[in-house]
Amino acid sequence: MDFDDTPQEAEFRARCAAFLDQHVEKLDPNETTPNLLGEREDDAAIEAAKKWQATKFDAGWAVLTWPKEYGGQGLGRMENVIWNQEEGKYRTPAAIYSIGHGMLGPTLMAHGTDEQKDKYLADMARGQEVWCQLFSEPSAGSDLAGLRTSAVRDGDEWVINGQKIWSTGAHFCDWGMIVTRTDPNVAKHAGLTYFIVDMNAPGVEIRPIKQINGASGFNEVFFTDVRVPHSNMVGKEGDGWRVSITTLMNERVAIGAGGGGGRIKDLLKLAQDVKRRGKPAIEDGAVRQRLADFWVTSKGLQYISYRTLSALSRGATPGPEGSIGKAVGAPLAQQMAAFAMELQGSLGAVTDDDFVMQESLWQEAYLGAPGLRIAGGTDEILKNVIAERVLGLPPEMRADKNMAFRDVPTGPTTK
Numbered sequence: 001m002d003f004d005d006t007p008q009e010a011e012f013r014a015r016c017a018a019f020l021d022q023h024v025e026k027l028d029p030n031e032t033t034p035n036l037l038g039e040r041e042d043d044a045a046i047e048a049a050k051k052w053q054a055t056k057f058d059a060g061w062a063v064l065t066w067p068k069e070y071g072g073q074g075l076g077r078m079e080n081v082i083w084n085q086e087e088g089k090y091r092t093p094a095a096i097y098s099i100g101h102g103m104l105g106p107t108l109m110a111h112g113t114d115e116q117k118d119k120y121l122a123d124m125a126r127g128q129e130v131w132c133q134l135f136s137e138p139s140a141g142s143d144l145a146g147l148r149t150s151a152v153r154d155g156d157e158w159v160i161n162g163q164k165i166w167s168t169g170a171h172f173c174d175w176g177m178i179v180t181r182t183d184p185n186v187a188k189h190a191g192l193t194y195f196i197v198d199m200n201a202p203g204v205e206i207r208p209i210k211q212i213n214g215a216s217g218f219n220e221v222f223f224t225d226v227r228v229p230h231s232n233m234v235g236k237e238g239d240g241w242r243v244s245i246t247t248l249m250n251e252r253v254a255i256g257a258g259g260g261g262g263r264i265k266d267l268l269k270l271a272q273d274v275k276r277r278g279k280p281a282i283e284d285g286a287v288r289q290r291l292a293d294f295w296v297t298s299k300g301l302q303y304i305s306y307r308t309l310s311a312l313s314r315g316a317t318p319g320p321e322g323s324i325g326k327a328v329g330a331p332l333a334q335q336m337a338a339f340a341m342e343l344q345g346s347l348g349a350v351t352d353d354d355f356v357m358q359e360s361l362w363q364e365a366y367l368g369a370p371g372l373r374i375a376g377g378t379d380e381i382l383k384n385v386i387a388e389r390v391l392g393l394p395p396e397m398r399a400d401k402n403m404a405f406r407d408v409p410t411g412p413t414t415k
């Protein structure tokens with residue numbers, strides 16, 4: 001494992017910092033992390049994000065890993081990691097492009113027609129058009145291939161009916177990528193087809209979902225006789241599962257790259273500032289023991305993420321570290337937030353920044369933590385991945401594997 005930048009990486013890092021210094025405010029590394037968790041994605045925030053993306057694009061700092069022909073810079077994943085690390089040191093607008101740039105763009109590059117790539121990728125890269133992922137349904141999340149939204153061919157068009165849910169950002173997106181069932185008479189993975197859908201098309205209804213932190217970052221999206229041109233099919237008819245896997249693999253890489261954990265520095269600071277029996281809480285033995293546990297787990301995650309970085313730096317493809325990072329990092333984030341609230345006593349239940357320390361960072365983190373444990377693969381699904389693909393344990397029973405989708409039981413069996 002090599003923790004240091006190569007000379008080329010150090011030079012690239014310096015160039016990133018020079019550009020960022022010119023355009024955005026640098027955060028003070030000695031201060032507590034500012035609370036950006038509860039940022040609301042209102043019109044002004046979306047406009048600011050679009051402006052920042054255009055500034056980066058025009059200066060050659062957008063979608064670094066995309067090929068140049070699609071508006072990217074043709075750089076490697078290591079450069080992208082360095083850019084993300086450097087950008088993370090600055091106060092920048094809401095991150096509204098991670099799904100489009102990290103998951104949907106690469107899917108279109110891998111499976112789209114030349115016409116689709118020419119039509120969509122440059123605008124996606126410049127950020128003037130924002131994209132969402134329309135995969136999950138009320139009864140299809142972990143078991144995505146069980147989805148029921150249908151697409152039926154009608155001449156040169158397909159007609160979509162059904163419902164998606166948890167669609168992040170759908171309320172401000174221009175385009176979505178949707179997986180539909182086009183053939184219920186074959187096994188569930190075989191009858192799926194993937195499309196690009198215009199979020200402003202007649203019949204698309206977007207209803208924001210209110211979350212426990214008061215925000216509405218994701219939505220229910222209803223499709224009633226929505227017409228999509230045949231030319232918007234991505235991949236072949238019936239090949240939607242293979243196309244979706246490309247999206248999901250990119251999602252895992254994007255989530256795993258975060259390294260998880262974080263914020264231990266802020267928790268130590270909180271324990272110094274909060275008093276317990278008249279003394280800083282950090283002097284209490286029981287508090288110190290919990291902090292030490294969190295610190296050790298955070299360090300473990302940090303070293304796992306360094307291992308990924310070293311692999312990237314050598315040009316290798318990262319292995320299962322992504323799943324481990326999220327499987328450990330998401331519960332850790334939740335436990336640390338719960339402990340931080342406990343340390344604050346009754347103020348732990350208050351979210352008014354005038355009263356609460358660290359801009360209610362921990363209250364926001366606590367309310368957002370359950371979502372972290374679900375999005376991009378729940379704890380249990382990640383453990384299944386580790387069990388089956390890393391440890392080589394026997395796979396789960398898949399009773400519906402070779403059954404036509406229409407024959408898969410959907411409720412209790414009757415005698």
Ligand SMILES: Cc1cc2nc3c(=O)[nH]c(=O)nc-3n(C[C@H](O)[C@H](O)[C@H](O)COP(=O)(O)OP(=O)(O)OC[C@H]3O[C@@H](n4cnc5c(N)ncnc54)[C@H](O)[C@@H]3O)c2cc1C
Pocket residue numbers: 132133134135136137138139140141142143165166167168169218370371372374375376377378379380381384396
């Ligand atoms: C913040 C957030 C953002 C999201 N954004 C999007 C988005 O933009 N687009 C999109 O399409 N979706 C999105 N999702 C949805 C997300 O992909 C699903 O919530 C996730 O896949 C889990 O599916 P589910 O909610 O249907 O839960 P289910 O799959 O119904 O799971 C319910 C419970 O059963 C457990 N379980 C399920 N199967 C197994 C198994 N085989 N073995 C053991 N335990 C199992 C799960 O771990 C969980 O505890 C988002 C979710 C969140 C929280």
